Amino acid sequence: MDYPDSSPRHWRFIYASITDMNNFLRNWGRELYIFNENLPDLFTDISRLFEIKNIFSHEETGNAVTFRRDKEVKKFCDSHNIIWHEYPQNAVIRGALNRNHWDKHWFEFMSRPCENPELTPDKILKLDEETKAALPLFDPVDSWILPDPQMQPGGMTAGNRYLKSFLESRCLQYTGNISKPEKSRTTCSRLSPYLAYGNISSREVYRKTLAVMQENPSKRRHLNNFLARLKWRCHFVQKFESECKMEFRAYHRVFADLKFDYRPEWIKSWEEGRTGYPLVDASVRCLIKTGYLNFRMRAMLVSFLSFNLGQDWRNGVHFLARLFLDYEPGIHYPQFQMQAAVTGIHTVRVYNPVLNSQRLDPDAAFIYKWCPELRSVPADLVHEPWNLTEIEQKLYNIRIGEDYPLPVVDLKSSVKQNVKRIYDLRKTEEAVRENIRIKKKHVRPQGGGQ
Numbered sequence: 001m002d003y004p005d006s007s008p009r010h011w012r013f014i015y016a017s018i019t020d021m022n023n024f025l026r027n028w029g030r031e032l033y034i035f036n037e038n039l040p041d042l043f044t045d046i047s048r049l050f051e052i053k054n055i056f057s058h059e060e061t062g063n064a065v066t067f068r069r070d071k072e073v074k075k076f077c078d079s080h081n082i083i084w085h086e087y088p089q090n091a092v093i094r095g096a097l098n099r100n101h102w103d104k105h106w107f108e109f110m111s112r113p114c115e116n117p118e119l120t121p122d123k124i125l126k127l128d129e130e131t132k133a134a135l136p137l138f139d140p141v142d143s144w145i146l147p148d149p150q151m152q153p154g155g156m157t158a159g160n161r162y163l164k165s166f167l168e169s170r171c172l173q174y175t176g177n178i179s180k181p182e183k184s185r186t187t188c189s190r191l192s193p194y195l196a197y198g199n200i201s202s203r204e205v206y207r208k209t210l211a212v213m214q215e216n217p218s219k220r221r222h223l224n225n226f227l228a229r230l231k232w233r234c235h236f237v238q239k240f241e242s243e244c245k246m247e248f249r250a251y252h253r254v255f256a257d258l259k260f261d262y263r264p265e266w267i268k269s270w271e272e273g274r275t276g277y278p279l280v281d282a283s284v285r286c287l288i289k290t291g292y293l294n295f296r297m298r299a300m301l302v303s304f305l306s307f308n309l310g311q312d313w314r315n316g317v318h319f320l321a322r323l324f325l326d327y328e329p330g331i332h333y334p335q336f337q338m339q340a341a342v343t344g345i346h347t348v349r350v351y352n353p354v355l356n357s358q359r360l361d362p363d364a365a366f367i368y369k370w371c372p373e374l375r376s377v378p379a380d381l382v383h384e385p386w387n388l389t390e391i392e393q394k395l396y397n398i399r400i401g402e403d404y405p406l407p408v409v410d411l412k413s414s415v416k417q418n419v420k421r422i423y424d425l426r427k428t429e430e431a432v433r434e435n436i437r438i439k440k441k442h443v444r445p446q447g448g449g450q
């Protein structure tokens with residue numbers, strides 16, 4: 001919980017998810033117990049009261065903390081003759097050295113029927129008061145219990161509701177709105193936190209989507225695009241599973257040594273949504289309040305940090321992890337490195353915040369919502385507020401530089417300088433050699449994508 005990628009919004013979501021499961025289990029007169037102790041110490045405590053024969057868990061592709069914990073649990077299980085059953089939640093192959101048969105594996109995993117666990121009372125243990133008192137039961141803090149109405153609620157019930165409404169009607173606008181910061185909020189599936197925390201499985205989503213596609217040809221195009229992203233999900237988690245050092249450094253050896261001119265005041269302006277670029281600022285402020293942004297805006301934030309502010313991706317990776325309600329290390333780290341262009345093999349994508357603003361938020365609905373100080377400025381002028389003349393500023397009753405900041409950096413010259421560094425490095429012999437290693441390990445063959 002103290003790790004820099006962790007934040008109370010994640011724990012609130014997890015706690016709500018467990019509460020939801022408990023509501024469900026109440027039908028069988030049973031409940032889940034939450035303990036607050038490190039593993040494997042908790043197992044030592046439990047084994048004083050019960051004989052542990054099996055441990056069941058999902059297979060986690062997590063950060064360094066959960067990896068270390070898993071190694072300790074494994075050691076404990078081996079030395080106590082306990083069988084640890086881990087169930088994969090993604091089509092991820094542990095220890096994979098390349099992607100040669102990965103697509104086939106993904107398809108087989110997704111096509112497998114979902115589990116149908118037996119929840120009869122005699123299979124589930126109920127603790128009496130005395131036993132409970134002997135174990136470190138957890139009391140949640142207030143910030144976990146109180147719901148935040150601006151964020152998606154945790155739990156299987158909410159996850160199923162989002163899936164149902166998406167497949168019924170929201171998906172019809174999926175493709176057209178996917179990059180728009182405001183409209184995508186209702187027409188993307190919004191399933192990411194439910195997938196990240198296991199409220200709903202990607203297999204279940206896949207199967208239900210296929211069923212809807214068979215019945216509704218008009219939804220096919222949109223749902224095909226959606227399923228492609230569901231596959232990307234596993235593809236990215238697989239990258240992180242195969243090369244988890246990317247939590248700490250660029251997985252491309254040459255880019256790992258890239259030097260940056262550290263400018264904490266620029267990073268602060270980015271974190272506070274005060275860069276002077278309305279779409280960037282609205283995105284950060286929206287994320288702080290709601291925990292969600294669509295893909296394009298996330299990519300734009302990383303692009304701005306890397307190519308406009310010229311900062312090391314590591315100076316933003318934990319900040320955004322804490323803000324994303326759907327934080328999933330397996331997607332987050334590889335995506336972050338890809339958008340920061342430190343993977344060497346991907347196209348360098350610079351997202352110009354002005355052009356994106358004019359194209360994707362033309363009526364400025366998103367900007368006005370999150371930067372209310374700009375509401376008096378007409379939509380056609382609000383994308384570049386630094387260009388407002390003295391007379392316009394008087395007319396719209398706003399002082400740029402006081403009520404709303406001036407741009408922290410110049411858009412064009414900053415990109416030129418920072419992108420040149422990337423391209424220069426990409427040309428070096430060592431980079432080309434490293435590309436071969438990376439492609440072999442992480443890229444799916446036969447045009448299967450990067």
Ligand SMILES: Cc1cc2nc3c(=O)[nH]c(=O)nc-3n(C[C@H](O)[C@H](O)[C@H](O)COP(=O)(O)OP(=O)(O)OC[C@H]3O[C@@H](n4cnc5c(N)ncnc54)[C@H](O)[C@@H]3O)c2cc1C
Nearest residue numbers: 188189190191192229230233295298299326327328332335
């Ligand atoms: C820098 C950066 C960091 C990101 N960090 C995360 C993260 O921590 N957790 C996370 O779930 N997603 C992350 N994404 C991917 C993507 O932005 C979100 O999955 C998506 O916006 C979630 O919204 P949705 O559920 O409505 O997506 P939909 O468009 O409805 O897609 C359905 C599902 O497919 C998966 N998916 C969608 N887009 C991508 C993608 N580009 N890469 C991998 N999987 C994808 C997600 O599980 C998503 O829920 C990140 C993207 C970037 C650029």
